[in-house]
Amino acid sequence: MKFDRIRLRNFKPYGDADVRLSEGVTVIHGLNGSGKSSLLEACFFALYGSAALDGTLEDVITNGGTETDVELWFTHAGESYHLTRELRTYGDQAQTATCTLATADDGEIIRDGATDVETFVAELLRMDAEAFVNCAYVKQGEVNKLIEATPSTRQDMIDDLLQLGKLEEYRDRAGEARLGVEDVLGEQRGNLEGLDDQVGAKEAKDLHEQLNAAESKLTEVDDQIDQYETEKEKAEETREQAQSILDEYEEKRAELADLETEIDDLETKIRTTESEREEVTEEVASLRDRKTSLADDLDDALAETEVDDADEEAVAARRAELEERESDFREDLLEARDDVTSAENRAETLRETAVDLEERAERKRERADETESDLAEARSELEELRERREAKRDERERLRAEFEDAPVSVGGASAYREEVQSDLSTVRGEIEDVRTELNTTREAVERGEDLREAGKCPECGQSVEGSPHVDSLAEERERVTTLEADLADLRDEREALETRLDRAETLREVESDLDNVSNTLDLLDSEIESTEADIEDTEDRIERLREEADELATEATEKRESAAAADTDAEDARERIASINAEIQEITEARERLDRVDDLREERANVQSEIERLSERRDSLEQLNDERRDTLADKRERRDELAAGVDESRVEQARDDFSRADDYVERVTEKLDELDTRRDEITTEIGRIQNELDELEDLRDRRDHVAERVDALERLREETAELETTYGDLRADLRQQNVESLEARLNETFELVYGNDAYSHIELDGQYELTVYQKDGEPLAPDQLSGGERALFNLSLRCGIYRLLAEGVEGAAPTPPLILDEPTVFLDDGHVSRLVDLVEQMRGFGVAQIVIVSHDDELVGAADDLLRVEKNPTTNRSTAERVADASLAEVREATPSDD
Structure with a gap:
């Protein structure tokens, strides 16, 4: 990779x-x-x-x-x-x-x-x-990490790199699996012993013998129940026959009682209805008297009207005549009220308009006065603006004078400042570079002087004569002098540039102020022109406001005169309304008299209708009582027939038969309940025994299953124990192979690095403990080496591990x-040269x-x-x-x- x-x-x-x-x-x-x-x-x-x-x-x-x-x-x-x-x-x-x-x-x-x-x-x-x-990745400052690590940490680090940590992980997993299997195996053995005990306890109860005895008892009880139920059915039949006779007797007794009640009810209703018929007769006579009185009242009411007959059509004709007259008057009334409302509204509107016109005229006069005050302020402001403009023109001339002896003209200050600032930044960078190089060179001079004064290297103990640090000391001192002179020149140049930068800053500020003054002058010119135009507009607006106020005042006077004329029209309309209301009142009183005639005529007709209704009611009550008397005679005849058909001796015999049969059924029922309870108990016992037999079979199946599982777990325990041992042995074998391979590669590297020194070889034990042997056979721990030797030794160890990992346990691995x-x-x-050789060796591998x-030049040369x-x-x-393709010199x- x-x-x-x-x-x-x-x-x-x-x-x-x-x-x-x-x-x-x-x-x-x-x-x-x-x-x-x-x-x-x-x-x-x-x-x-x-x-x-x-x-x-x-x-x-x-x-x-x-x-x-x-x-x-x-x-x-x-x-x-x-x-x-x-x-x-x-x-x-x-x-x-x-x-x-x-x-x-x-x-x-x-x-x-x-x-x-x-x-x-x-x-x-x-x-x-x-x-x-x-x-x-050998990180900076961690070159001694493997040597300084504890043995167990170093062992884990190397094992993980060579993938042996996985084998230990697998061995731990196999051990955990073995322990888990043993836990489950112990649990299953305990389960098997418990199941054996339960099966033995069940078999000792002789459950099949118990089941046979219980089933025999159940047969005997079932036979007794069948016998009692047959006898119970016969007794229930006798009881039902006796009950039928008693029910028939009770039905007749009940019918007789109902008939007596119905006869009493009919007799009561006949008497009540007869009384009601007499009351209706008396009410009819009273109503006939009321009808005569109403006829007299109707004649009196008719005399007060202008109608000759109480006929309904005549009264309706007179009412229609009155309503037509009232309708005409009401139309006149509505017209008069509209005239009043219209005149009042017109007068109010005219007065409101007059007030509004007067207020508008006053506001325009006030605005004209206020505008005259604003006009004076605007004239004063105009004078101030003209004075400010003259002052800004003087300031602009003063600022332009700043550029008369400047290195740039107006408009070039910013570019000039950036140019000076760029030069200053360059000089400052050069100063920093020279200062850094000067400090480095001074440190080199100090190290060289320290080495020459000590006479030998503090690391390896060798003489410093001929060392590059000592031989180049004179050159480094001369270089310090040159750099100090260059640094002084650069500082003078920086000071001059800083002065120029201050002047550039001042000019840029003046240029900015000049721009601001010019902008302000443009604004003042514009503002003065605008103010002059505003003053002229204000004078015109004042004159216009006063003219409009006079016009509004004249129009307000005209509106008030029109409002007075409208008030006169409204008063005339109110007088017409009073006259029309008097006429309407007379028509209303005449209509009320007609209403009185209609009411009396209608009441007389209602009385006649009530007389006719009550007469019909009286005839209906008389017919109803005749029908009830016929029904009463029929019920009295049926009562006599039922009383003659009752046989008391047969009823008494039926009562005796019912009592005996009912007592027997009760006794048999109690016996059957006892037998049912007994049968249920035996059935429950049979169910319990059967359940125990089922449990016994289930226990036997479970015992066989657990026994098979115990056998399987014992085999699995042996396999996991064997697997755990195999992973441990495999890790030990592979570690030994890796130790031998790593030791061989370390000694190849060691021969390259220390072949000409006092050390002969390295030994690496099974725990990756390292021992360095001197040529005289004396063993040394790596931490007994000097600082440079220990660092180089650690690099050699790292390279050896890298080679082993790259070659792989089973072939090359990326x-x-x-x-x-x-x-x-x-x-x-000296040790850097050996590191170069080590790098070359790794490249050769x-x-x-x-x-x-x-930053070492020798390593650069090997790149x-x-x-x-x-x-x-x-x-x-x-x-x-x-x-x-850079050379070392470049x-x-x-x-x-x-x-």
């Missing part, structure tokens, strides 16, 4: 970066803090997301930014992939907005979503983020690039891609490809670019060394 390309946007110090990586050895070169490690961290983050970060998602977004994008193109096992991650900030929290893995050729999405992508990557590379760091981040931190020049972050990383001190943004010239 190799990285092909990484593209960043707003990732840590990078604004925009697009870098291509090739096979072989690639060195990422640049000053400390320029962003070299961030480039590798972006690749790691693209693969594993937040698991690859030491901090949080918010930390990777460039300061001041709200989002970041990382894209990684890589090739693995012959397939090309394109991985994209996008982060967005929501409030104070960053979240993954997009995470996709696609094919690099056609862009087909393989996985979508952070969880799915990271799972796929871990399966594809056969390692998670932690395993990636332990195997292929692995990620070998990444070394600042591996020379703890190495002196077929490692497809090695990426090294370093197939070089990436140079720089940070702009002004924007604080990093850039990365490939240096094609690289040194392009990028100052940190040494």
Whole structure:
């Protein structure tokens, strides 16, 4: 597996970066803090997301930014992939907005979503983020991670990388399965013993014998029930016959009683009806007297009217005549009322109009007075505007005088300021570069002086004579002098530019003020012209308002005179209304007298109708009583016949037969209830015994099933125990093979790195404990080595593990690039040369891609490809670019060394 390309946007110090990586050895070169490690961290983050970060998602977004994008193109096992991650900030929290893995050729999405992508990557590379760091990614400051780890931690780390952790996981699972089977087996054995006890207890009860005895008892009880039920049926038949005779007797007794009651009711009704007929006769006589009185009253009422006869048609004709006269008067009345209303409304409207016209005239006079006051203020404001215009014209001339001796004319101040500011920014950047180089050179001089004074290297103990740091000391001192002089010149130039920038700022402000004054003059000219026009319009408006007020006052006087004439018309109409109302009152009184004649005539007719109705009622009551008397005679005859047909002796015999039969049925019923209860008890007992027999069969089936399961669990326990042992043995065998393979590869690397030193070889035991042997046979623990030797030893161990993982237990396996981040931190020049040899050896072993972050010139010289990383001190943004076919001398010239 190799990285092909990484593209960043707003990732840590990078604004925009697009870098291509090739096979072989690639060195990422640049000053400390320029962003070299961030480039590798972006690749790691693209693969594993937040698991690859030491901090949080918010930390990777460039300061001041709200989002970041990382894209990684890589090739693995012959397939090309394109991985994209996008982060967005929501409030104070960053979240993954997009995470996709696609094919690099056609862009087909393989996985979508952070969880799915990271799972796929871990399966594809056969390692998670932690395993990636332990195997292929030696992060800055973690070169001694494997050696400094505890034995158990180092064992777990290497086992996980070589996939042996899976075997331990499988062995643990098999052990857990074995324990689980043993738990279930113990439970099932207990169940089997319990079932055996239950089956024995059931069989000891002799349930079949109990069932036969209960069924015999049930047969005897059923026979007794059949006998009693036959005798009960005979007694019930006798009781029913006696009951029939008694029922017949009771029916006749009941009919006799009903007849007596009906006879009494008929006699009562006849007497009541006869009394009612007499009352009706008396009421008819009274009504005839009332009819005579009404005839007299009608003659009196008719005399008061202008009608000769009380005939209904004559009265109606007179009423129609009165209504016609009243209708005519009412039409006149409505017309007079309309005249009153119309005259009153006209008068009120005219008066209101007059008031409104007078008010409008007054308002126009007031507006004319107010407008005259505004006119005086406008004339005063016009004078002030003219004075302000003259003052602004003087100020404009003064501001133009500022540019008489200026380096630019009016309108060029902003461009002049930008030009000076650009020159100043350039000088400041040059000062920062010179100051940084000066500080670096001074530090180199101090290190050289310290080494020459000490006489030997504090790391390896060798003499410093001939060391590059000491030999170049004179050159570095001369370089310090030159840089100090250059820095002083640049500072003088910066001071001059700052003075020019202040003058440019002043001119830009004057130019801005001049623009403002010119704009103000244009506004004042426009405002003066507008004010003069407003004054003229105001004078015309005052004259017009006073003329309109006089016209409105004249019109108001005319309206009041018309209102007085309308009041006179209304009074005339009210007098006509009074005369018409008197005529209508006389007609109303004549109509009321006619109403009296109609009422008396109608009442007399009603009395005659009531007399006729009551006469018919009297005849009807007499006929009803005649019919009741006939019915009463028939019922008395039927009563006598029923009384003669009753046989008291037969009734008494029926009572005796019913009593005896009823007593017998009651006794037999009690006996049958007892027998039914007994039968139910026996039936319940039979059901219980049958249930126990069914339970016995079920227990036997369950016992057989549990016995079979116990046998199967015993076989499964043996198989899981065997599987657990097999996984443990397999892991031990594979670990021993890996230990032997890893030891051989470590010694190959060790021979290259320490072949000419005092060390002979390395031993690696089954727990991955490492021992270094000196050539005199003395064993040493790795932590007894010097700082540089220990760092190189750890790099050798990492490379050996990487080789073993790349070659695989069962053949070659694709692995990620070998990444070394600042591996020379703890190495002196001699050890750096050996690190170069180690890198060359790994490339010779077929490692497809090695990426090294370093500022060491010797590692740069060993590179197939070089990436140079720089940070702009002004924007604080990093850039990365490939240096094609660059020689070591060119690289040194392009990028100052940190040494």
